[in-house]
Amino acid sequence: xxxxxxxxxxxxxxxxxxxxxxxxxxxxxxxxxxxxxxxxxxxxxxxxxxxxxxxxxxxxxxxxxxxxxxxxxxxxxxx
Amino acid sequence: xxxxxxxxxxxxxxxxxxxxxxxxxxxxxxxxxxxxxxxxxxxxxxxxxxxxxxxxxxxxxxxxxxxxxxxxxxxxxxxxxxxxxxxxxxxxxxxxxxxxxxxxxxxxxxxxxxxxxxxxxxxxxxxxxxxxxxxxxxxxxxxxxxxxxxxxxxxxxxxxxxxxxxxxxxxxxxxxxxxxxxxxxxxxxxxxxxxxxxxxxxxxxxxxxxxxxxxxxxxxxxxxxxxxxxxxxxxxxxxxxxxxxxxxxxxxxxxxxxxxxxxxxxxxxxxxxxxxxxxxxxxxxxxxxxxxxxxxxxxxxxxxxxxxxxxxxxxxxxxxxxxxxxxxxxxxxxxxxxxxxxxxxxxxxxxxxxxxxxxxxxxxxxxxxxxxxxxxxxxxxxxxxxxxxxxxxxxxxxxxxxxxxxxxxxxxxxxxxxxxxxxxxxxxxxxxxxxxxxxxxxxxxxxxxxxxxxxxxxxxxxxxxxxxxxxxxxxxxxxxxxxxxxxxxxxxxxxxxxx
Numbered sequence: 001x002x003x004x005x006x007x008x009x010x011x012x013x014x015x016x017x018x019x020x021x022x023x024x025x026x027x028x029x030x031x032x033x034x035x036x037x038x039x040x041x042x043x044x045x046x047x048x049x050x051x052x053x054x055x056x057x058x059x060x061x062x063x064x065x066x067x068x069x070x071x072x073x074x075x076x077x078x079x
Numbered sequence: 080x081x082x083x084x085x086x087x088x089x090x091x092x093x094x095x096x097x098x099x100x101x102x103x104x105x106x107x108x109x110x111x112x113x114x115x116x117x118x119x120x121x122x123x124x125x126x127x128x129x130x131x132x133x134x135x136x137x138x139x140x141x142x143x144x145x146x147x148x149x150x151x152x153x154x155x156x157x158x159x160x161x162x163x164x165x166x167x168x169x170x171x172x173x174x175x176x177x178x179x180x181x182x183x184x185x186x187x188x189x190x191x192x193x194x195x196x197x198x199x200x201x202x203x204x205x206x207x208x209x210x211x212x213x214x215x216x217x218x219x220x221x222x223x224x225x226x227x228x229x230x231x232x233x234x235x236x237x238x239x240x241x242x243x244x245x246x247x248x249x250x251x252x253x254x255x256x257x258x259x260x261x262x263x264x265x266x267x268x269x270x271x272x273x274x275x276x277x278x279x280x281x282x283x284x285x286x287x288x289x290x291x292x293x294x295x296x297x298x299x300x301x302x303x304x305x306x307x308x309x310x311x312x313x314x315x316x317x318x319x320x321x322x323x324x325x326x327x328x329x330x331x332x333x334x335x336x337x338x339x340x341x342x343x344x345x346x347x348x349x350x351x352x353x354x355x356x357x358x359x360x361x362x363x364x365x366x367x368x369x370x371x372x373x374x375x376x377x378x379x380x381x382x383x384x385x386x387x388x389x390x391x392x393x394x395x396x397x398x399x400x401x402x403x404x405x406x407x408x409x410x411x412x413x414x415x416x417x418x419x420x421x422x423x424x425x426x427x428x429x430x431x432x433x434x435x436x437x438x439x440x441x442x443x444x445x446x447x448x449x450x451x452x453x454x455x456x457x458x459x460x461x462x463x464x465x466x467x468x469x470x471x472x473x474x475x476x477x478x479x480x481x482x483x484x485x486x487x488x489x490x491x492x493x494x495x496x497x498x499x500x501x502x503x504x505x506x507x508x509x510x511x512x513x514x515x516x517x518x519x520x521x522x523x524x525x526x527x528x529x530x531x532x533x534x535x536x537x538x539x540x541x542x543x544x545x546x547x548x549x550x551x552x553x554x555x556x557x558x559x560x561x562x563x564x565x566x567x568x569x570x571x572x573x574x575x576x577x578x
Contacts, residue, residue: 032293039295041556042295059298059325059329063302064302065298
């Protein structure tokens, strides 16, 4: 799976959890840039992304995930 | 004021130690002393002596923490407002307290109608940490909580109140911070729990680690535990609910103390969390904002001290100079093992809600004990005292609901619902009003859908029919208030039983 495909699937997961598509996912996008992405929905986003790619994140990866770029990189390393 | 003088001494004595770690930047007590001096000099220049209540915008920076100490050294109180809260509500808080001056470290302020001191741009001054004299009944801070009428409810706390809190924690031999301690400060400064997470480290010369605004709290806390090797944690239980799926990956031998408060700590998760912290003492603290943060604790130990009621860990015994009293609806003391409302008396009790006589008449009462008039605060928490003198939490007075005339404890339903569930997930029992105006019971489950037949079979074997929830909703993530507590009001909106 190339990066574009990953990003597009991540976007689908975000839309499903946040129930809107009023955002762009770039490497430098953080929770502050996306409406509704905060502590509570973060856990739901993580779970949804895990389901989409059939992977399981480690706590060590999650604690260093500061933006969408980090998320994509972690997914790539798990695939 | 003793604790303020001790703050001065500690800041002077620990000049070379780190005081704060904010977003990976460390500041020393020397930096802190400099910042406090600058702010208090500006405060004393610009604010008349008679103005005692000063607004404080709670950013996550050195200036905000220094402002609190600067105001105390100047004999003034802070009235904190969270910049993430709508400005209308914050302005309301300032109006209610007649606050005219606001300390704000933001790059540009939104408080145009107030006299704002921009605490980030004050020029250098000589260090001056000598506190002004204050009277014990002067206020140290006022915090606002949501009121039942929609108007925020102010809880003023005096210097004497804070001094009594410090004295009580000092008297506790099991809890002693040292200058090498690295302490978590995860709370908004508008939440009273924050007082113990900045004040105690400052008095000991320890370092305080804050959480950047906008960070995912539970992961950031783990990052601090792992990378900064925190030694002292103070948390609300909901944080470990989030980390629970990852407990197997957590091993934090550096943590010496972990204090919980601000919500019920459950026996099962306490045990699992305790396994992650092999060298740690766990304290289950109890105390309302109205009683200056803490009023007492239970020392939890996964093998030897696991006293609980319906799975909720005991709140233990009152701390030094505090008295607990469990009363019935006539404010009369009830006997051992009888549930009633917990009331607190002692030097940490607030002088009363800010300009709210009606509420004060409901929440405080005076009782004659051995010829002395003792003033009690009614917590709204249901408790009972056991033979050992430990107090056990039995739910909120307002979580006790009447179903078909029977009194029902929601915590009990939750306990039985969780007891035999194969899925270890959060469940909350809630009362919902139907079209007839009667209460019906709902069970909210924090999970994807699953079959609940075994849960219900078990509940039906343990409780009378009227206590069995009639409605079940699966909710992927429970709504939480800003302070990390489950928002039951919002949760109730998921039960659209009248459609």
